[in-house]
Amino acid sequence: MNNRNDYPTIEKTFVMIKPDGVARSLVGKIFQRLEEQGLKLIAARMITAKEAQISIHYPGNNKKWLKGVGEKTIRNYNNNKSVIEDFGNDNPLEIGKIVYKNMSKYLCKGPIIISVWEGNHAVERVRKLAGATVPTFSEVGTIRDSYAFDTPQLAIRSRRIVFKNLIHISDSVDEAQREISIWFKDKYKPLNKYERVDYIDIL
Amino acid sequence: MVKTQKTLVIIKHDAVMRGLIGEVIHRFERVGLKLIAMEFLAATEDMGDKHYASSKENLKRFGQHTIDEYKQKNIDPIKKFGTNKPIELGKIIKKWNVELITRGPVLAMVWEGPDAIEIVRKLAGDTSPKKALAGTIRGDFSWDNYEIANDELRSVYNILHISGNEEEAEFEINLWFSKDEIVSDYEHYAHKAMHKMR
Numbered sequence: 187m188n189n190r191n192d193y194p195t196i197e198k199t200f201v202m203i204k205p206d207g208v209a210r211s212l213v214g215k216i217f218q219r220l221e222e223q224g225l226k227l228i229a230a231r232m233i234t235a236k237e238a239q240i241s242i243h244y245p246g247n248n249k250k251w252l253k254g255v256g257e258k259t260i261r262n263y264n265n266n267k268s269v270i271e272d273f274g275n276d277n278p279l280e281i282g283k284i285v286y287k288n289m290s291k292y293l294c295k296g297p298i299i300i301s302v303w304e305g306n307h308a309v310e311r312v313r314k315l316a317g318a319t320v321p322t323f324s325e326v327g328t329i330r331d332s333y334a335f336d337t338p339q340l341a342i343r344s345r346r347i348v349f350k351n352l353i354h355i356s357d358s359v360d361e362a363q364r365e366i367s368i369w370f371k372d373k374y375k376p377l378n379k380y381e382r383v384d385y386i387d388i389l
Numbered sequence: 390m391v392k393t394q395k396t397l398v399i400i401k402h403d404a405v406m407r408g409l410i411g412e413v414i415h416r417f418e419r420v421g422l423k424l425i426a427m428e429f430l431a432a433t434e435d436m437g438d439k440h441y442a443s444s445k446e447n448l449k450r451f452g453q454h455t456i457d458e459y460k461q462k463n464i465d466p467i468k469k470f471g472t473n474k475p476i477e478l479g480k481i482i483k484k485w486n487v488e489l490i491t492r493g494p495v496l497a498m499v500w501e502g503p504d505a506i507e508i509v510r511k512l513a514g515d516t517s518p519k520k521a522l523a524g525t526i527r528g529d530f531s532w533d534n535y536e537i538a539n540d541e542l543r544s545v546y547n548i549l550h551i552s553g554n555e556e557e558a559e560f561e562i563n564l565w566f567s568k569d570e571i572v573s574d575y576e577h578y579a580h581k582a583m584h585k586m587r
Binding site: 205208209210211212213214215216217218219220221222224227228229230231232233234296297299301377379380381382383384385 | 402405406407408409410411412413414415416417418419421424425426427428429430431493494496498570572575576577578579
């Protein structure tokens with residue numbers, strides 16, 4: 187057998203444990219869930235993110251993306267009067283900018299764990315394991331359902347606008363590649379030249 | 390303010406390969422210690438050499454584990470190693486220790502909390518997993534011991550390296566992390582929860 191890492195279905199995916207996950211001591215549990223899926227840790231670091239890094243990770247300067255974020259927020263409100271009350275306007279782009287700023291602040295508020303995981307169909311499987319972005323909408327047994335309980339309403343009421351949903355994960359293989367290259371470069375390259383001995387025989 | 394200590398923990402490659410990283414981190418998190426640095430890295434031989442410092446006391450300590458275990462089983466170290474001097478034995482064991490820590494990527498971490506060094510030592514258990522009590526990390530996840538390891542000419546697979554005392558902790562933290570990689574300036578809920586009970 188040649189190098190297992192060369193299989194086309196062996197993917198890498200990026201996982202970020204956000205400040206709420208670190209402060210709530212959930213790093214071990216989240217890592218455990220990923221390891222139990224047979225995924226191999228190939229990079230990890232604890233850092234405090236800078237707003238400049240977040241603006242590369244999320245396209246914070248892209249108007250189309252910001253507008254999308256604003257539209258999603260307005261949908262979560264279900265009520266235009268409160269949108270105007272909270273944001274001073276109901277323009278999706280302007281709201282998107284405010285939401286993005288809040289999200290960026292939240293991610294830089296405390297240390298985060300950035301990590302890269304490798305394995306068969308890693309991207310899709312980690313998406314499934316993480317669950318829906320809004321914790322209360324995610325399936326039972328997913329990480330977000332198991333350890334978080336935020337909703338848009340709760341977030342709005344506490345004037346947070348962003349969800350405390352513990353982790354960020356890559357959406358697609360391409361996104362994963364882009365995100366890994368942002369967070370792990372130069373001396374912090376992923377290290378995948380080893381095998382998980384508890385999974386080696388089934389591959 | 391409660392006085393806190395910092396201590397270094399390395400999840401060694403034997404545990405990384407077995408998928409035990411999350412479980413081990415969880416053990417330290419649930420006791421209420423605060424994670425303040427983490428990096429998944431491949432140690433160089435030079436780092437390994439510095440980490441297992443070659444002071445007389447250290448070498449003696451490395452060798453003494455084997456001597457103690459052999460005594461219990463009536464095995465003559467001279468027959469196995471050609472020597473029964475702890476320091477000479479320690480040199481051989483050190484070489485194996487360096488081999489294990491550089492064999493593949495490891496997860497290095499710094500944990501902080503009241504008496505963190507002693508708490509982590511207690512959770513980790515005896516360096517010989519066979520001797521380590523049930524409930525400790527080494528006791529729960531390995532049956533290895535010095536006799537088997539020596540027969541196989543390798544270091545004991547005991548999941549973790551942890552700092553032995555304050556002096557060691559300071560030296561090791563500086564070896565594995567630069568100052569800017571340590572992020573202790575954040576509010577930690579588990580710690581807060583303990584205080585709320587007062």
